[in-house]
Amino acid sequence: MLSNVNSVTFSPYQKIKSIKQAIKILGDQVVKQITLNQLLYNKLIYHKANFEFEQLSFWQHCLFVAALARTIASNLDHADPDLMYSAGLLHDIGKIILETHAKVNYSAFIRKSMNAIEPSYKEEHAFFGITHAEIGLIFCKHWLLPKPITASVYCHHVLPDDDSQYADCKYDIAIVSLANYIASLHGIGSSINNHRPILQPEVLELLNIEKLNIKQLLN
Structure with missing residues (x-):
């Protein structure tokens, strides 16, 4: 938290040395995001990942999608861009669960599917009998996560049908899908x-792409 508040992004006039000051400057939403980032990293990534599953690349991807999803949401006047940050951060949670907790881990799947023709989520089903999106759905339900996050985790590769329980979250899912893409x-x-x-x-x-400056988003 201190590292973030003393970064160029916030560029304080003097170095902040107390957590209390940091929270006041960062605000509740940023503090929540820092906490979620750290919790996910410590609990699921840092002590567990191995072999072909490169935890650093996975973590960079999660952070990139999270930040990009929030920026896209802001540009499109979404009601809660910070919720989209959380959805982006957790969208691939199923992969790290399979890597760290499955009897046959995600590294084994990567080795097996290096030359596969089908998209990875289809190959996952053939290999595990379940996809990372499906195991992610179980995780989200177990942890009682908000519906837009659950929907984004479950449907970011294939948008839900109109009769799906997540049909009303298509807009949220589309934001995360674009960020992931x-x-x-x-x-x-x-x-x-x-x-x-x-x-x-x-x-x-679903998204008003004309309101987005892709080059600016990437910068």
């Missing part, structure tokens, strides 16, 4: 694969 397109993926990222056409129909 941009990240993967620029080589910031959550795992190594040979597939070119795919963006569902419906995403562009």
Whole structure:
């Protein structure tokens, strides 16, 4: 928290040395995001990941998608851009759960599917019998996470049908899907694969892309 508040982003006139001061300057939402980032990293990534599953690349991808989802949401006047940050941070949570807790881990899947033709989430189902989105849904329900986050975790590769319980979250899902696509397109993926990222056409129909300056977003 002190590292963040003393960064160039906030550029205080004097070095902040107390947590109390830091919280006042950062604000509740930023403090929540820092806490969530650290909790996820400490509990699921730092002590567990190994082999082909590169935890640093995965973590960079999560942070990139989270920041980009929040920026996209802000530009589109979303009611809660910070909620979209959390959804972006957790969208691939199923992958790290499979890596750290499955009997056959995600590293084994990566080794097996290096030359696969199908998109990775389809190959996951053939390998594990479940996808990272499906295991992510179980995680979200167990932790009673907000519906837009749960929907984004479960549906960021395939948007829900109109009769789905998550149909009312399509707009939120589309924001995370676009952020995930941009990240993967620029080589910031959550795992190594040979597939070119795919963006569902419906995403562009749901979002007012004209309001987004992609170059500025990437900067």
